[in-house]
Amino acid sequence: VSAIAAEIAEQPDSLARLLRDGRDEIDALAARIVEARPAFVVVVARGSSDNAARYAQVLLGVRNGLTVGLAAPSIVTLYGGRPDLSGALVVGISQSGVSPDVVAVVDEARRQGAITAAFVNDAASPLARAAEHVVRLHAGPERAVAATKTYLAELGALAMLSASLSGHGWDELAALPARLAEALEEPRAIDAARFAGSKRLVVLGRGFHYATAFEIALKVKETSYVLAEAASTADFLHGPVAVMEEGLPALIVAAGRTPPELPSLLVRLPELVVISDRAELLGRAALGLRCPSVPDWLSPLVAIVPGQRFAVALARARGLDPDAPRGLTKVTETT
Amino acid sequence: VSAIAAEIAEQPDSLARLLRDGRDEIDALAARIVEARPAFVVVVARGSSDNAARYAQVLLGVRNGLTVGLAAPSIVTLYGGRPDLSGALVVGISQSGVSPDVVAVVDEARRQGAITAAFVNDAASPLARAAEHVVRLHAGPERAVAATKTYLAELGALAMLSASLSGHGWDELAALPARLAEALEEPRAIDAARFAGSKRLVVLGRGFHYATAFEIALKVKETSYVLAEAASTADFLHGPVAVMEEGLPALIVAAGRTPPELPSLLVRLPELVVISDRAELLGRAALGLRCPSVPDWLSPLVAIVPGQRFAVALARARGLDPDAPRGLTKVTETT
Numbered sequence: 001v002s003a004i005a006a007e008i009a010e011q012p013d014s015l016a017r018l019l020r021d022g023r024d025e026i027d028a029l030a031a032r033i034v035e036a037r038p039a040f041v042v043v044v045a046r047g048s049s050d051n052a053a054r055y056a057q058v059l060l061g062v063r064n065g066l067t068v069g070l071a072a073p074s075i076v077t078l079y080g081g082r083p084d085l086s087g088a089l090v091v092g093i094s095q096s097g098v099s100p101d102v103v104a105v106v107d108e109a110r111r112q113g114a115i116t117a118a119f120v121n122d123a124a125s126p127l128a129r130a131a132e133h134v135v136r137l138h139a140g141p142e143r144a145v146a147a148t149k150t151y152l153a154e155l156g157a158l159a160m161l162s163a164s165l166s167g168h169g170w171d172e173l174a175a176l177p178a179r180l181a182e183a184l185e186e187p188r189a190i191d192a193a194r195f196a197g198s199k200r201l202v203v204l205g206r207g208f209h210y211a212t213a214f215e216i217a218l219k220v221k222e223t224s225y226v227l228a229e230a231a232s233t234a235d236f237l238h239g240p241v242a243v244m245e246e247g248l249p250a251l252i253v254a255a256g257r258t259p260p261e262l263p264s265l266l267v268r269l270p271e272l273v274v275i276s277d278r279a280e281l282l283g284r285a286a287l288g289l290r291c292p293s294v295p296d297w298l299s300p301l302v303a304i305v306p307g308q309r310f311a312v313a314l315a316r317a318r319g320l321d322p323d324a325p326r327g328l329t330k331v332t333e334t335t
Numbered sequence: 336v337s338a339i340a341a342e343i344a345e346q347p348d349s350l351a352r353l354l355r356d357g358r359d360e361i362d363a364l365a366a367r368i369v370e371a372r373p374a375f376v377v378v379v380a381r382g383s384s385d386n387a388a389r390y391a392q393v394l395l396g397v398r399n400g401l402t403v404g405l406a407a408p409s410i411v412t413l414y415g416g417r418p419d420l421s422g423a424l425v426v427g428i429s430q431s432g433v434s435p436d437v438v439a440v441v442d443e444a445r446r447q448g449a450i451t452a453a454f455v456n457d458a459a460s461p462l463a464r465a466a467e468h469v470v471r472l473h474a475g476p477e478r479a480v481a482a483t484k485t486y487l488a489e490l491g492a493l494a495m496l497s498a499s500l501s502g503h504g505w506d507e508l509a510a511l512p513a514r515l516a517e518a519l520e521e522p523r524a525i526d527a528a529r530f531a532g533s534k535r536l537v538v539l540g541r542g543f544h545y546a547t548a549f550e551i552a553l554k555v556k557e558t559s560y561v562l563a564e565a566a567s568t569a570d571f572l573h574g575p576v577a578v579m580e581e582g583l584p585a586l587i588v589a590a591g592r593t594p595p596e597l598p599s600l601l602v603r604l605p606e607l608v609v610i611s612d613r614a615e616l617l618g619r620a621a622l623g624l625r626c627p628s629v630p631d632w633l634s635p636l637v638a639i640v641p642g643q644r645f646a647v648a649l650a651r652a653r654g655l656d657p658d659a660p661r662g663l664t665k666v667t668e669t670t
Contacts, residue, residue, distance in 0.1 A: 039374040039422045042402060047573030057407050062416035067377060067423065069404020072392050074542040074567070078594060079631070081397035087374045087422070088402065101569065146574075200535060200562045207409035221575045227535045227583070229564045232409070234436060234669035238382030239481075240556045242660040248562070259413060260670055268662065296414070325577040327603065334569035335595055 002323045004144035004223070008308050012180040014149045015301070018138045018156050019173060023164075026157060029117050029133045030164035036115055039087040044071035044105040046334065048147040048215060049093040052119075052154035055211035055300050056091070059158055062208075063297055064165045073101035076108050077335055085109040091117045095142060095150040096331045097125025104335075106130045119157050121150050135161075145325045146222040148308050151215060152180075155301050162297070172295050176302070179292040183305035186290055190309050194286060195249050195273070196317035201228040202243070204236055204265070205253035212253045212275075212300045216307035223315040223322035233259050247271060253307070254281050255291050256299040275306050337658045339479035339558070343643050347515040349484045350636070353473045353491050354508060358499075361492060364452050364468045365499035371450055374422040379406035379440040381669065383482040383550060384428040387454075387489035390546035390635050391426070394493055397543075398632055399500045408436035411443050412670055420444040426452045430477060430485040431666045432460025439670075441465045454492050456485050470496075480660045481557040483643050486550060487515075490636050497632070507630050511637070514627040518640035521625055525644050529621060530584050530608070531652035536563040537578070539571055539600070540588035547588045547610075547635045551642035558650040558657035568594050582606060586645070589616050590638045591631040610641050 041060060043053035053070050060066040071090075075081040077100070090109035092102050097120040107130050110116045118131035121139050128134045137153035156176075163169035195201070201220055205213030210232050217230035231240055233252075244250070251273040254262060258281075266272070266284055274285035277299075282288030289306035291299075315322040376395060378388035388405050395401040406425075410416040412435070425444035427437050432455040442465050445451045453466035456474050463469045472488035491511075498504035530536070536555055540548030545567050552565035566575055568587070579585070586608040589597060593616075601607070601619055609620035612634075617623030624641035626634075650657040 039419075040402070040404070042404070046570060050570065050573075054407075058410055058414075058416075061407065061410035061418040062414040065417055065419050067375070067404070067418040067420055069375070069377070069402070072389075072396065072542075072545065073569070074545070074594070075393055075396035078542045078592065079393075079397040081393075082400055083396040083402040084374075084400050085402055099573075202562070207407075207413045210407065210409070218574050222577045225578050225580060227537070227562055227564055227578050229562055234408070235381060235385065237669055238385075238434075238667045239553050239660075239663065241662045242557045243560050243562050244662060245560065257413065259409070325574075327576045327579060328574065332573045334572055 004146055004148060004322050005312055007142060007144050007149045009184060011149050011152045011305065012177040014139050014153055015156050015180060016177040018153055021138050022136060022157060022160060025135045026160045027164050029135060030161060032115060032133065033089060033165060038089040038115055041066050041068040041089045041091065042071050042085060043068060043091045043093060044073060044102050045093040046099055046102060048151040048218060049095065049154060051211045051215040051218065052093050052151060052158065054214055055155055056158050058208050058210065059162050059297060063162045071105050073105050077101045077104050082108065085114045086112045089115045091119060092127050092131060093119040093154055094127050095121045095147055097122050097127035098331055099333050100335045103127050103130050119154055144323055145328050145330050146219055152301060152304065159298060159301065172298060176298060179294055179302050180305060182292045183302050190289065190313040192310060192313040192317045195314060198249050199226050200248055201226050202248065202250040203228055203230045204233045204250060206232045206234060206259045208256065208296055208300050209253040209303060212303050212307060215304055216251060216311065219308055219311035220314060222325045222328065223311050224318050224320060225326065226314065233261050233265055237261060244268060249273065253303055255303045256296040273310065275303050339481055339483060339657050340647055342477060342479050342484045344519055346484050346487045346640065347512040349474045349488055350491050350515060351512040353488055356473050357471060357492060357495060360470045361495045362499050364470060365496055367450060367468065368424060368500060373424040373450055376401050376403040376424045376426065377406050377420060378403060378426045378428060379408060379437050380428040381434055381437060383486040383553060384430065384489060386546045386550040386553065387428050387486060387493065389549060390490055391493050393543050393545065394497050394632060398497045406440050408440050412436045412439050417443065420449045421447045424450045426454060427462050427466060428454040428489055429462050430456045430482055432457045432462035433666055434668050435670045438462050438465050454489055479658055480663050480665050481554055487636060487639065494633060494636065507633060511629065511633060514629055514637050515640060517627045518637050525624065525648040527645060527648040527652045530649060533584050534561055535583055536561050537583065537585040538563055538565045539568045539585060541567045541569060541594045542592065543631055543635050544588040544590065544638060547638050547642060550639055551586060551646065554643055554646035555649060557660045557663065558646050559653055559655060560661065561649065568596050568600055572596060579603060584608065588638055590626050591634040608645065610638050
């Protein structure tokens with residue numbers, strides 16, 4: 001079995017470990033937020049962790065009344081800008097905790113007196129040392145170049161922060177490892193052969209699943225070398241929809257609450273993969289991937305699993321080794 | 336001549352008109368910002384206007400010390416979330432000013448007591464009515480479905496806001512219409528035939544040109560039906576670089592200050608279009624598109640012009656009518 005497939009399969013255990021061992025650090029950060037009441041939140045991240053940042057924006061906005069923005073590190077690292085972060089909570093998210101641009105933004109924020117936090121798998125990393133609060137992901141070593149279990153752990157830690165801030169949702173979180181195990185078992189195998197001939201894929205999701213769409217597209221790019229472009233269903237209708245033509249496949253994440261534009265999109269996309277918890281949506285796809293039904297705010301943690309599995313199945317159908325992405329190393333350092 | 340080509344050519348005049356007639360509204364907004372000192376800025380937009388928002392983030396961060404985030408309208412419209420915007424400046428940007436999701440976020444922000452502003456081409460639109468401050472774009476009616484001159488006017492109005500806030504840059508702005516006219520003349524014609532056979536394109540830019548890369552990719556998708564994916568050069572190295580293979584074309588925007596990873600990227604991308612003001616970078620491309628040299632903060636206003644012209648040339652080389660994007664209408668309303 002490949003490293004990535006093994007790490008996908010570890011996710012229920014990894015999340016259960018985070019729920020058990022990670023709570024103290026997260027509760028401490030939540031207490032600091034409640035006490036200091038930051039005016040806004042900035043998340044700084046790259047790659048899969050930037051997709052976790054997209055989840056943080058919707059999650060903390062919907063459940064906790066926090067306005068969250070994603071940082072543009074170039075402002076600090078390329079131009080020496082000093083945007084005012086003094087009233088902010090600044091969260092760096094990174095598996096390795098080494099990318100210098102992510103560390104630079106957290107450094108600058110702390111210098112200005114912002115509340116800073118690092119969500120990291122490696123508690124001895126430069127990012128962990130830069131931040132006031134450290135939230136360890138407890139995912140264990142990740143060997144595959146394409147991140148899977150650390151992405152899930154990032155979502156899990158963010159969901160725990162949301163629960164700790166609001167005081168509710170812990171019971172729903174506790175039920176999640178079992179739902180993840182179901183997502184690994186059904187469908188038992190994914191047949192992606194039908195989609196193996198295309199070097200292009202459009203991946204759509206909105207709201208909580210904006211992050212899911214971006215993360216699935218990234219996994220497909222990393223493992224199958226297919227140019228997979230992610231967009232929110234709403235943004236897609238404001239221009240990119242023009243690219244759709246017969247034979248261009250699309251994947252839509254439609255679990256939980258779905259956007260009003262979904263029905264009109266479904267009829268425009270004939271070559272379709274659907275990830276959903278609803279039989280009527282799955283039945284309209286060329287390939288329907290069922291995911292367990294969970295509350296909307298936790299849906300990205302289960303809906304990503306069939307997406308990860310689809311990426312691996314697509315790589316294999318294309319005759320590729322999903323553990324050896326072209327041009328990539330496990331740790332990428334950008335400045 | 337097509338509507339889009341005519342509107343691309345109008346851009347020097349359109350920007351000169353904005354500089355002449357738009358200043359009072361922008362100075363009034365700047366005075367309000369200086370007086371009220373919002374803790375952060377949120378921009379809400381869709382399509383090309385969302386790319387103008389990407390410019391706003393870097394521009395106001397680098398030149399004005401403001402932290403800018405891009406809104407996720409779904410938080411409000413899909414889930415009924417009420418993220419705290421009370422300490423913010425919330426800017427809606429839209430050509431038409433009608434998309435209900437953009438209006439909903441500005442409505443919610445104003446209800447909470449935020450400073451609100453609408454950057455719109457249509458001053459009678461719902462978005463203009465929703466906001467406290469209106470900044471008219473003075474671009475005149477836009478007939479082509481793919482926005483060009485209104486995107487440029489949005490960048491121009493944001494650059495004017497930055498100049499008004501900082502008190503400097505007006506002389507550099509005043510010189511810009513002449514630079515735009517140069518960008519329309521050189522190169523005199525763009526030969527995109529070499530790239531017409533590919534249905535995929537990667538478009539890269541960072542910092543100020545993050546916006547330029549996204550806007551060029553959107554124009555290519557809208558007019559040439561090529562799946563053009565934009566990324567920052569840094570994000571690209573954190574995963575998507577795996578898609579690169581012989582024959583997959585890339586376009587890099589490398590005008591003004593360029594990121595440290597650029598040299599290593601150039602050698603990895605053989606089938607390359609470069610937009611730059613530097614001869615040594617242009618000489619390394621299969622197709623080099625020179626743009627005028629201007630200060631970094633204004634470079635997106637001139638570098639977009641060869642990008643727009645490349646998109647139109649590519650559409651024609653693919654035998655398409657760039658005025659008739661498949662599946663699109665001029666005004667898109669999403670909720």
